[in-house]
Amino acid sequence: MKLLWKAAGSDSYILQRSTYSDQVKYACLGGVVVATGFMAALAGGYAMYTIFEPNGSVLETETHWPTAIKAIIFGIIWGLIIFNIDRFIVAASGVGDGTEKITWGELGGAIPRLCMGIIIAITISKPVEIRMFKSEIDSALYAEQQELQKTYELNTRENFKERFIPLEAGLTNIENERNKLLARLTDIEAQYADEIRIVRPGPKAAALKTLMESLALKLENFDNERKPEVDRLKNEKLSLEQELSAELSKNQTVAAGLDGLLERIKLAHELAGFWISLFITLLFMAIELTPIFFKMMLTKGPYNYMKDNVRELLLAEQGIEIHYDYYQDKKGQERIKVEHHQAQKLIHEKKQLLVAQQKLNENIIDKWVQKEIDKLDTNLEDYITTSKS
Structure with a gap:
């Protein structure tokens, strides 16, 4: 309590x-x-x-x-x-x-x-x-986090889409050219297979075989020539995919920050x-x-009255007197006046002490002056000095 x-x-x-x-x-x-x-x-x-x-x-x-x-x-x-x-x-x-x-x-x-x-x-x-x-x-x-993450993911993929287009277009063009060669080679191989079924293959079969070998060589040369470019495009695409994955991970972190x-x-x-x-x-x-x-x-209640009493006793013990509603200020509000009697007593004593000290000092100075005058009357020569030319 x-x-x-x-x-x-x-x-x-x-x-x-x-x-x-x-x-x-x-x-x-x-x-x-x-x-x-x-x-x-x-x-x-x-x-x-x-x-x-x-x-x-x-x-x-x-x-x-x-x-x-x-x-x-x-x-x-x-x-x-x-x-x-x-x-x-x-x-x-x-x-x-x-x-x-x-x-x-x-x-x-x-x-x-x-x-x-x-x-x-x-x-x-x-x-x-x-x-x-x-x-x-x-x-x-x-x-909200899921919706925000979905929005961020769509925006991120849309931003990367423009960068994927030229890479995919390059790979698609190379693949289309190779598919054309491969389709032609496959067609010639089918025609050659039909010709050699004849008991005595003729000049057409020989021509088809020569063309087939030429297309196979051309396809091999195409693969060898385009391999560096294909590898470059695939590496760039892989790097871009990794960058996209990293950005998508960041989007997940940003969406999680909505907390x-x-x-x-x-x-x-x-x-x-x-x-x-x-x-x-x-x-x-x-x-x-x-x-x-x-x-x-x-x-x-009793507590409040005893508290007021203790307060007044403490003020009285310290020599403090409060006059309630002592005067009105310019706004008409009642003001109190506080008198510090112990402080006023000490100030009064200090004032009286200073006044007494001042009187003593004045008396001392008067006595000293009178004494010097008496010495002057008896020993005037001691106070006179002459200059030598």
Whole structure:
């Protein structure tokens, strides 16, 4: 309970001497502050892990422990920061006018604290929101990654298509020329085979055989002549295919990069809808702003009066007097006057000491002057010097 009192920014020395109801009130107040810090630690750690985890398929569930350890450390630090800010906000908030009603004046004075609380609530709610809808977000994000990868792949193949065309055209032309020679050679071989079936092949068979040998030699020469060019075109095509494969792999990496915190928050809003997202944010705002409204609704109890009494005793012990509503400024606002009696006493003593010292110095100087005058009357020659020409 003492730890919760400290979390609420209250004085445990006074609360121990107060009523049980006051003790419970401030323990509950401290519990809300601790809970906010705990939720901030979880939200900050999860956001940190989501931002810095390695990119990949959103359906992969394996935990990256180096990033997880860093996220845990960051989450603890972030939770302590939010806890300290909340503790300051609650401690700096007064009890208001001491009634259960929240007046417009109290609300106006609490606006800066309310703004800070709203900002903190939003920063806590968004990571928690994307964790609540993680399954739905992962499914939608996976579909977006696949669509993006498909688009990148089509664009990449379209960009490489222009570079493949001349290589394929060159190989196709060489293959067509060879096929023509091969087709002609095959036709001559068929005609020759028909001729040699005759018992006594004639001059036509001899001519066909000569032509067949000539075409075979021509085909062999064609292959030998075009082999360097074919090898070059095939090597260039293979190199271009490897480059295309590398670019397609890059596209997969780029598509996998669509897994950041901003994209998840956007999908969470789209999937959950405006009202569900709003109610989740309002829930965390209620938790965050409860201590501020709670303090404005608190009625003054024994703890508050004893706290005021201790404050006045400390001021009196230090010689500090406060005059409330002492004067009005130019805008008509009541101002207080603070008198520091111990400081004024010390200043007065210092002034009197300086005045006395000044009087002593003046008296000393007067006495010294009178003494010198007496010496001058009796020993005038000692004070006269003459110059020799």
